[in-house]
Amino acid sequence: MSDAGDRFQALRERFLDRSAGDLDTLRHERDPAALRLVVHRLAGAAGTFGYPDISRDAGEVDDALVEGKDPPEDVLARLISGLEALIDLRGG
Amino acid sequence: MSEPLKVLYVDDEPDIREVAVMSLELDGALEVRSAGSGREGLALLDQFTPDAIMLDVMMPGMDGPATLEEIRKRPEHADTPVVFITARAQAHEQARFLSFGAVGVITKPFDPMTLAVELRAILSKARA
Numbered sequence: 001m002s003d004a005g006d007r008f009q010a011l012r013e014r015f016l017d018r019s020a021g022d023l024d025t026l027r028h029e030r031d032p033a034a035l036r037l038v039v040h041r042l043a044g045a046a047g048t049f050g051y052p053d054i055s056r057d058a059g060e061v062d063d064a065l066v067e068g069k070d071p072p073e074d075v076l077a078r079l080i081s082g083l084e085a086l087i088d089l090r091g092g
Numbered sequence: 093m094s095e096p097l098k099v100l101y102v103d104d105e106p107d108i109r110e111v112a113v114m115s116l117e118l119d120g121a122l123e124v125r126s127a128g129s130g131r132e133g134l135a136l137l138d139q140f141t142p143d144a145i146m147l148d149v150m151m152p153g154m155d156g157p158a159t160l161e162e163i164r165k166r167p168e169h170a171d172t173p174v175v176f177i178t179a180r181a182q183a184h185e186q187a188r189f190l191s192f193g194a195v196g197v198i199t200k201p202f203d204p205m206t207l208a209v210e211l212r213a214i215l216s217k218a219r220a
Contacts, residue, residue, distance in 0.1 A: 004118060008111065008114065008204065011107055011111050014107055015107045041105060044105065044108060044178075044179035044200035045107055045108050045200070047200075047201025048111055048200070048201040048202055048203070048204055049111075049201075055201045062179065066180075
């Protein structure tokens with residue numbers, strides 16, 4: 001792999017490490033501001049690391065929170081299961 | 093050989109900041125410095141004079157628009173083109189960000205292979 005490819009892979013691993021740490025927040029946090037910090041980060045970053053579905057779902061939850069609505073439960077559930085699958089896939 | 097285009101990239105999210113710097117450097121003719129907050133970015137402007145500034149919109153403390161306001165108070169950076177980076181993709185929000193005086197908006201998630209191309213396209217359009 002090229003040097004840039006190695007660096008990108010290392011950054012992707014770090015992103016997944018941080019996302020694993022965010023799962024608890026996604027599962028249990030109901031304070032909109034705290035939840036928004038996590039989904040906004042995922043919305044902005046996941047697609048760059050090759051996970052556009054995670055970005056899309058996180059963006060939908062982010063949009064709802066910005067509008068003062070409850071996060072859509074089905075989308076939030078899909079976001080959590082999608083992240084869990086990614087983390088399981090790499091054996092984390 | 094022409095001078096490299098100097099870019100300051102400001103984003104509180106370390107993973108994205110690093111991948112953005114790496115992506116911009118793939119261009120080969122960009123000199124990139126980065127900062128993890130609006131305040132850090134402003135401090136960097138004392139020692140680095142960029143040709144363009146990329147600012148994340150949503151940052152804790154001083155956000156992107158507030159950072160732009162501070163940048164514009166400095167006469168030497170009154171006309172430096174600023175591009176906002178945001179995960180908020182809705183058109184009315186992008187129009188609002190432009191109304192703060194940015195020359196363009198790049199939506200996150202960005203494609204790391206084309207970030208420099210996107211930046212150059214926005215800067216060319218702004219100069220036209």
